[in-house]
Amino acid sequence: MDALAYAEYFALKNSAELHLLYVIDTRHFDDFPPFEFPGPESATVRRIKDELAVNVSDEIKSKVKVVMTVVVGIPVQKILSISRQRYIDLIVLGTHGRTGMARAVMGSVAANVLKKAKCPVLTVRQSD
Numbered sequence: 001m002d003a004l005a006y007a008e009y010f011a012l013k014n015s016a017e018l019h020l021l022y023v024i025d026t027r028h029f030d031d032f033p034p035f036e037f038p039g040p041e042s043a044t045v046r047r048i049k050d051e052l053a054v055n056v057s058d059e060i061k062s063k064v065k066v067v068m069t070v071v072v073g074i075p076v077q078k079i080l081s082i083s084r085q086r087y088i089d090l091i092v093l094g095t096h097g098r099t100g101m102a103r104a105v106m107g108s109v110a111a112n113v114l115k116k117a118k119c120p121v122l123t124v125r126q127s128d
Helices: 002-013 043-055 058-063 074-086 100-104 109-116
Strands: 020-023 064-072 091-095 119-125
Touching: 002 020, 002 091, 002 119, 020 043, 020 074, 043 064, 043 091, 064 074, 074 091, 074 109, 091 109, 109 119
Parallel strands: 020 064, 091 119
Antiparallel strands: none
């Protein structure tokens, strides 16, 4: 939510489109039997888009175009590929601020996007 506030600010200030991306992380399903991932028109995808829409302020909805996308894959790869395909000018990411073993085990989406993105990346630490 903290990252969304920054993204909304920059979109409004620059009269830019606001692209909200949610990646259903396939790595969470590695230990399960074959799993069918939700398609673009599935109830799961509609529910996620509805939840994203609820969090976007009414001012933003009335003043800039909001594009909501839900995809299945590995977050870093999807964030980078979609940002390039859509010529995104700025990526705004929330970060949990994990360090040490937690970061080593779980990896850091934000750190990897920072290293590989072709555009500026703003990371916003999740408030406690």
